[in-house]
Every structure is written in C-alpha cells, then in structure tokens.
Amino acid sequence: MRRSVGRVLGMGVVVGVLGAAFSGPALGAVVGSSPIPTYQANGRVSVITVAGGTVYIGGSFTSVQPAGSGGSQTTRNHVAAFDEATGALLAWNPNASGNVRAIDVVGSTAYLGGSFSTVGGAARHNLAAVDAGSAGAVQSWNPGASNQVLDIGHIGGTLYVGGDFTTIAGATRTRLAAFDTSTGSLTSWAPSADALVKALAVTADGSKVIVGGDFTHIDGTSQSHIAALDPSSGTPLSWATHEPYSVIDLDVDANGVFVAGAGNGGNFAGLDPSTGARRWIGGTNGNVQAIAALGGVVYVGGHYGTYCGPVAGAHTCQHPTSRPKLLAVDESSGALLPWNPGANSSLGVFALTGDPATGNLFAGGDFTTIGGRSQQRYAEFTP
Numbered sequence: 001m002r003r004s005v006g007r008v009l010g011m012g013v014v015v016g017v018l019g020a021a022f023s024g025p026a027l028g029a030v031v032g033s034s035p036i037p038t039y040q041a042n043g044r045v046s047v048i049t050v051a052g053g054t055v056y057i058g059g060s061f062t063s064v065q066p067a068g069s070g071g072s073q074t075t076r077n078h079v080a081a082f083d084e085a086t087g088a089l090l091a092w093n094p095n096a097s098g099n100v101r102a103i104d105v106v107g108s109t110a111y112l113g114g115s116f117s118t119v120g121g122a123a124r125h126n127l128a129a130v131d132a133g134s135a136g137a138v139q140s141w142n143p144g145a146s147n148q149v150l151d152i153g154h155i156g157g158t159l160y161v162g163g164d165f166t167t168i169a170g171a172t173r174t175r176l177a178a179f180d181t182s183t184g185s186l187t188s189w190a191p192s193a194d195a196l197v198k199a200l201a202v203t204a205d206g207s208k209v210i211v212g213g214d215f216t217h218i219d220g221t222s223q224s225h226i227a228a229l230d231p232s233s234g235t236p237l238s239w240a241t242h243e244p245y246s247v248i249d250l251d252v253d254a255n256g257v258f259v260a261g262a263g264n265g266g267n268f269a270g271l272d273p274s275t276g277a278r279r280w281i282g283g284t285n286g287n288v289q290a291i292a293a294l295g296g297v298v299y300v301g302g303h304y305g306t307y308c309g310p311v312a313g314a315h316t317c318q319h320p321t322s323r324p325k326l327l328a329v330d331e332s333s334g335a336l337l338p339w340n341p342g343a344n345s346s347l348g349v350f351a352l353t354g355d356p357a358t359g360n361l362f363a364g365g366d367f368t369t370i371g372g373r374s375q376q377r378y379a380e381f382t383p
Contacts, residue, residue: 029295029296029297029383030297030328030337030338030339031294031297031339031359031360031361031381031382031383032371032381032382032383033339033340033341033371033372033381034341034371034372034373034381035341035363035370035371035373035375035379035380035381036087036380036381036382037067037068037087037373037375038067038082038087038375038378038379038380039064039065039066039067039080039082039087039089039378040064040065040066040067040375040376040377040378041057041059041061041063041064041076041080041364041376041377041378042061042062042063042064042065042073042376042377043059043060043061043062043377044059044060044061044350044364044365044366044377045057045058045059045061045350045351045364045365045377045378046058046059046060046099046100046101046350046351046364047059047100047101047102047103047351047364048103048351048352048353048362048363048364048378049103049104049105049353050084050353050355050360050362051105051110051132052105052132053083053084053085054081054082054083054084054090054092054132054133055081055082055083055084055362055380056079056080056081056092056103056105056110057079057080057081057082057103057351057364057378058078058079058096058099058100058101058102058103058112058114059078059099059100059101059350059351059364059377060078060099061076061078061080061377062075062076062077062078063075063076064076064080064089064378065376067375068374069374074089075093076089076093077095077096077097078095078096078097078098078099078100078114078116079092079093079094079095079096079100079103079112079136080092080093081136084355084358084360087380091134091135091136092132092133092134092135092136093135093136094110094112094119094120094128094130094136094137094138095119095120095121096112096114096116096118096119096128097116097117097118097119098114098115098116098117099114099115099116100112100113100114100116101113101114101115101148101149101150101151102114102149102150102151102152102161103152104152104153104154104159105132106154106159106181107132107181108131108132108133109129109130109131109132109139109181110129110130110131110132110136111127111128111129111152111159112127112128112129112130113126113127113145113148113149113150113151113152113161113163114126114148114149114150115148116128119138120136120137120138121138122138122142123142124138124142124144125144125145125146126144126145126146126147126148126149126163126165127143127144127145127149127161127168128141128142129141129184141184143168143169143179143184143186144168144169144170145161145163145165145167145168146165146166146167146168147163147164147165147166148163148164148165149161149162149163149165150162150163150164150196150197150198150199150213151163151197151198151199151200151201152200153200153201153202153209154181154202155202155206155209155231156206157180157181157182158178158179158180158181158187158189158231159178159179159180159181160176160177160178160189160200160202160209160231161176161177161178161179161200162175162176162193162197162198162199162200162211162213163175163196163197164196164197165177168186169185169186171186172190173186173190174190174192174193174194175192175193175195175196175197175213175215176189176190176191176192176193176197176211176218176229176234177189177190178234189231189232189233189234190234191218191219191229191234191235191236192218192219192220193211193213193215193217193218194215194216194217194218195213195214195215195216196213196214196215197211197212197213197215198212198213198214198246198247198248198249199211199212199213199247199248199249199250200212200250201250201251201252201257202231202252203252203257203273204252204253204254204273205254205273206231207231208228208229208230208231208237208273209228209229209230209231210226210227210228210229210250210252210257211226211227211229211250212225212226212227212243212247212248212249212250212259212261213225213246213247214246215227218236219234219235219236221236222242223236223239223242224242224243224244225242225243225244225245225246225247225261226239226241226242226243226247226250226259226276227239227242228276238275238276239275239276240271240272240275240276240277240278241269241271241276241277241278243259243261243263243267243269244263245261245262245263245264245267246261246262246263247259247260247261248260248261248262248287248288248289248290249261249288249289249290249291250291251291251292251293251298251352252273252293253293253331254273255273255293255331255332256270256271256272256273256279256293256331257270257271257272257273257276258270258271258291258292258293258298258331259271259291260288260289260290260291260300260302261287261288262287262288263312263313264312264313264314264315265283265284265285265286265287265304265308265312265313265314265315265317266283266284266285266286266287266288266302266303266304266313267281267282267283267284267288267312267313268281268282268283268284268288268291268298268300269281269282270298270331270334279332279334280310280329280333280334281310281311281312281334282300282307282308282309282310282311282313282329282334282336283307283308283309283310283311283312283313283314283317284300284302284304284306284307284308284313284317284323284327285304285305285306285308285313285314285315285316285317285320286302286303286304286305286315286348287302287303287304288300288301288302288304288313289301289302289303289347289348289349289350289365290302290349290350290351290352290363290365291352292352292353292354292361293331293354294354294355294356294359294361295354295356295359295383296330296331296332297328297329297330297331297337297339298328298329298330298331298334299326299327299328299352299354299361300326300327300328300329300352301325301326301343301348301349301350301351301352301363301365302325302348302349303325303345303346303347303348303349304323304324304325304348305322305323305324305325306320306321306322306323307320307321307322307323307327307336308320309321310334310335321336322340323340323342324342324343324344324348325342325343325344325345325348325349325365325367325370326339326340326341326342326343326348326349326363326370327339327340341370341371341372341381342370342371342372343363343365343367343369343370343371344367344368344369344370345365345366345367345368346366347365347366348365348366348367349363349364349365349367350364350365350366351363351364351365352364358382358383359382359383360380360381360382360383361380361381361382362378362379362380362381363378363379363380363381364377364378364379365377367379
C-alpha cells in the first residue's frame with residue numbers, strides 16, 4: 001500500500017533533480033538521477049520489498065558485496081536484507097536453493113515465492129515462510145507448490161499467491177491460491193487461470209485482487225492478461241480494461257493501478273482503481289518488466305532503449321525519446337518526466353519498489369552500471 005506525497009498543484013514550472021525545467025501541467029517530483037552507494041549482488045535481483053525499515057531482495061544471486069569494486073563477497077543464496085537507514089547488510093539469511101521471485105512481509109513473517117526446493121536446509125517447494133527478522137529462520141509452514149510462485153500479496157489475514165502451479169498444499173489450485181495467515185490453512189479462494197500468473201496486487205482499499213500475466217481466461221470468462229478478483233470469493237469482477245499483451249508487473253496506490261508488460265515493444269498504463277478504466281498509456285521499444293508508483297510519479301523499468309510516447313509500444317518508435325532501461329511519468333497524466341538515469345545490460349531492470357515513508361526508490365535487475373555509477377544489480381535512489 002502506498003500514499004501520495006509531494007504533489008504540485010495547478011499549472012506552472014517543474015524543476016527536476018536533473019536541473020531541467022519545463023512548463024505545463026503540474027507533475028510529480030522525481031528521485032535523484034544517480035543512486036547512492038549500496039550493497040551489490042552477483043546475479044539478477046528480481047524482487048525488492050520494503051517493510052519496517054528493512055529492504056528485502058530476492059533473485060538468482062548467491063552473494064552480495066559492498067559498494068565499489070574489490071569488496072569482499074558475503075554468501076546470500078537468493079535472498080538478502082539491508083537496513084534501509086544505514087544500508088548495512090543484515091544477518092537475515094534464509095538460504096534458498098533457487099531463484100526467489102516474490103517476497104511479502106506480514107507482521108513478523110516473510111513469505112518467499114519462487115523456484116526452489118529448500119529454504120534454510122528444509123524441504124520447501126516454491127513457497128515458504130521465514131522469520132522476517134534476526135537470521136530469517138525457516139518456519140514450520142510447508143504448503144508446497146507444484147511449480148513456481150511468481151507473486152504474493154495480502155489483505156489482513158489472507159495471503160494470495162500466483163504463479164504456474166496446479167496443486168498447492170495438496171489441493172488443486174490452478175495458478176492462484178490463498179491462505180489464512182493465522183492458521184496457515186489453504187482457503188476456498190480458487191479462481192482458475194488458463195496460463196501463467198506473473199503479477200498480483202491488492203488495491204489500496206482492499207476491495208480487489210488485481211492479477212496479470214499470460215492468461216486470457218479466468219474461471220472460463222474472458223479476462224485478457226489482467227483481471228480484478230473478489231478477495232473473498234475469487235469471482236472475476238467488472239474491470240473496464242483488458243490488455244492485448246502479457247502483463248509482467250503491477251503496482252497500486254490509492255490513486256491508481258499501474259500495469260507493465262510486453263507486446264509489440266513494451267507497454268505500460270495507468271488505470272482507475274475502481275473501474276479499471278484506462279487513464280493513460282505509454283510505449284517503449286522493448287519489454288517493460290517493472291513498475292512502481294511513488295510520490296505522484298510512476299517509475300518504469302525494462303529492457304527498452306527508447307520511450308515511444310503516449311502510444312502503444314513498438315519495436316521501432318516513430319517518435320523516440322532516449323530512455324535506456326528506466327523512465328518516469330507523472331502518475332495523473334502519464335506525461336514523461338526528465339528523469340533519465342540510464343542503466344546498462346541487455347535485459348536491464350526487473351524490479352522497482354518505492355518506500356513512501358522515506359521517498360526512496362529501489363531498483364534491481366541485470367545492470368552493472370546505473371545512473372552513471374558502477375553498481376551491480378541493486379540500486380537505491382533517494383529524494
């Protein structure tokens with residue numbers, strides 16, 4: 001859940017952190033264009049979650065090291081945590097045997113999803129619960145999923161998971177399932193998706209579970225690549241916008257639902273959180289793989305090199321604006337902002353998360369330089 005901060009009202013001039021100024025509708029204030037020195041990872045960072053002043057990361061990495069070159073490597077298999085205020089590496093070390101793609105913190109428990117068979121040396125197939133603090137000891141909860149878990153979210157005492165499984169906790173669940181966090185029991189919530197669920201988010205008011213992915217139907221009804229589900233029954237709800245492209249990532253705040261995906265090039269959009277009506281769209285020349293709303297700005301990451309404008313994405317943009325792997329738009333209008341840190345690598349950025357309490361933005365992916373700084377696969381931008 002996120003809150004809007006730092007909005008500028010009315011018409012006027014916005015001066016960004018890059019020193020650029022332009023006139024027009026009021027736009028959100030972006031974070032800095034160069035990341036601060038932080039720990040780095042030796043492999044892809046696929047997910048970043050911030051909770052209680054701790055930054056949790058997951059991915060394919062097996063070690064982390066301090067900022068700069070030549071620092072000593074510390075083993076962290078697929079998950080690690082840092083103190084948000086100091087940047088210090090924490091003792092939290094659940095030690096997953098494979099790629100971690102989802103982390104959700106509920107109270108004192110961190111739920112992990114991905115493609116792994118053990119956590120902390122104990123058998124845990126693709127879904128696990130560990131202590132959110134201390135060393136991250138694995139908990140007794142052991143539902144087991146038949147295939148990868150790609151995203152996790154929660155409302156109150158209910159945990160929702162999505163991925164590519166067809167059984168979980170010994171019961172049939174086709175790519176979507178839910179658990180009671182107080183008992184660990186599988187609930188009756190059982191919508192069925194006909195293809196991969198890649199992203200899952202709960203609206204700020206708790207009235208909908210938004211899911212995205214490769215699917216075109218849920219419970220036999222047409223729901224092209226994005227759907228709104230009832231959090232109690234799992235029934236598909238009325239939702240005005242469905243996408244022709246695979247949805248890769250979702251984010252929500254009180255003002256909108258924000259969608260990132262593939263297609264002919266890459267695509268991203270802002271939707272009304274009540275109706276699903278499209279408010280604005282943007283296109284790029286390569287997949288959009290990560291999206292995050294923070295302080296009136298929507299940050300967009302992927303493996304594109306150019307922004308194509310307020311249009312559907314295309315591999316060859318008619319009116320390209322250089323934005324290598326990262327860009328930012330105003331949350332209300334979708335207007336492009338001058339923020340242009342840039343990142344390298346062929347596949348670029350896979351994770352973006354903002355912390356509304358601090359205004360910090362976190363990025364993860366395959367990059368080894370970002371915002372002009374040598375920084376491997378994990379970066380933090382400050383206000």
